[in-house]
Amino acid sequence: MFDNVDAVEMTVFTALFIAVSVLGFVAARWRRADDLDHLDEWGLGGRNFGAWITWFLLGGDLYTAYTFVAVPALVFGAGAIGFFAVPYTIVVYPIVFLVLIRLWSVSHVHGFVTPADFVRARHGSSTLALLVAITGIVATMPYIALQLVGIEAVLKAMGVEGHIPIIVAFTILAAYTYNSGLRAPALIAFVKDTLIYIVIIVAVIVIPYKLGGWDEIFGAAEAKFAASPNPGDGVILAGPAQLQYATLAFGSALALFLYPHSVTAVLASRDRNVIKRNMAALPAYSFILGLLALLGYMAIAADITPVTDDAGKADSNTIVPLLFSEMFPSWFSGVAFAAIGIGALVPAAIMSIAAANLWTRNIYKEYLNKDATPKQEARSSKLASLVVKVGALLAILALDPQFSIDLQLIGGIIILQTLPALALGLYTRWFHRWGLIAGWAAGMAVGFWTTYQIQQKLFNADGTVTIVKEHFGGSGFPMSELGFDTTASIYAGFLALGANLVVCALATVAFRAMKVPEGVDATKPDEYFADEGDARLRDIPEVVH
């Protein structure tokens, strides 16, 4: 298992890994509450995180280990299109600046823990809330699984073989998440983000220096793409790729804050200003992500060849770890690998907590145990977080990891379908609840149909094209399929959201004309402006006590 492992590298990696694991368990005592047997405590860290903790937590949550290996891998393989991660993480903050603050306020008043809690109260529909909850869980599961892909990329690059190390790592993660709830990733995020910042800053100074400067790096990339028969690659976007670049960035940004794990981290903050200040401070991570994307070009200039598996398939996710191995002394590549490995733990923990909260609040309490006490809710969530992680582990070990990658691709598209109910719902009650359900169904159908149609092509040197994958080969849907005379593609999630909105609006008019009951809106307009210290509605049992 450890035949080709560098002892120093492995020791540093393991030591840091053990240190954060200890931190994860200690976190239960950090900013300690009276008891952890309440979802506000276990699932939202006491709803009391200040600006700094929220910055580390959200940064640790949104910029995942998979991002750290997959974005440079995409740049390595296709060039400029991989840089979409930068506009994506620029536009997300202005968009959510206003939207999520309203969600925070109304959730503060009502004690909502999940996005589906809000949907249920706003639209008076437990069916719609159930759909939103299931969408959230389904979109989050493969995302957790992909964090394992991030850890595996590092382990492969270190020369570790077999699945035992990853099972051990995930078991420890599951144990301290169960024990400490959201406090564990919040505390570990400090270590993770600090390590990431150090590693990336050192990397973008040292590696270009060693490779002979940016001129050499971009020169090597230009040479590679000029020689490649693929018309879509290059250090700038091929003309038709621009539409996909923009829609992918915009669609991914809209999707990002609909994901349950983002909402969880936002709801955990103390007041409105904490969120606003973070919207200005979080782009610091986008800057790091941009630098990281450029590592893909450095890997080209350094002649890195990805690790191939037994079947001879190259795993391009390994290029960044391999680049670190080649460029850094063993002790520092150990630090770099730990940064990626720990980078997987923080989002995996938050995602599993978010998915568990959805299960508890919108399925367990809604349908299985209507009178669940806060203590029972907390216990249900803790157990569900374990189930979610076992599921993710099995998905990676028992199935082809490609399955999780495909699902995650669809995950972004399906989570977008909750936009009308959640994001638009924060502003307007105009949509009919059944209209929203109809729109959701239409969006899902279009999302699946379009991604199913997308083929992954390999361009051969002799000018022929091989279809590598018949279905789910990417997220860029060819506009020609829609009858447009162009070679441009558009982000499939965009089409799905468009269909969703159109059906939402038409169905709303239809249901209203048929006088189908609208459902009761449990929220009031002023509740969307509430801040810390403002009156909260309390559960009936609490009032009785």
Add this chain to the structure above:
Amino acid sequence: MTVHEPDRPLRRPDGTLAESTRRAERSDHSAWNWLLVLPLVVTLFPPLYNQVDPRLTDIPFFYWYQMAAIAFSVVITLVVYTKTRS
């Protein structure tokens, strides 16, 4: 179960909005928020920056422009935050 001190109500007894709520509402509805459209405009239109020249320290325009857009976006967000602080 601990019951906290009675919190600030969102409305006064006469039904009008409490001062703190009114401040938050003003902040959310401020015209300054429209500035937040700018970061979207400069990044979501690739023809603006999809070119190699001019390079900055050998880095093609495409890359350093978008990195600079991050800084621009931060400045805009800070301005909006400062101007709408309740």
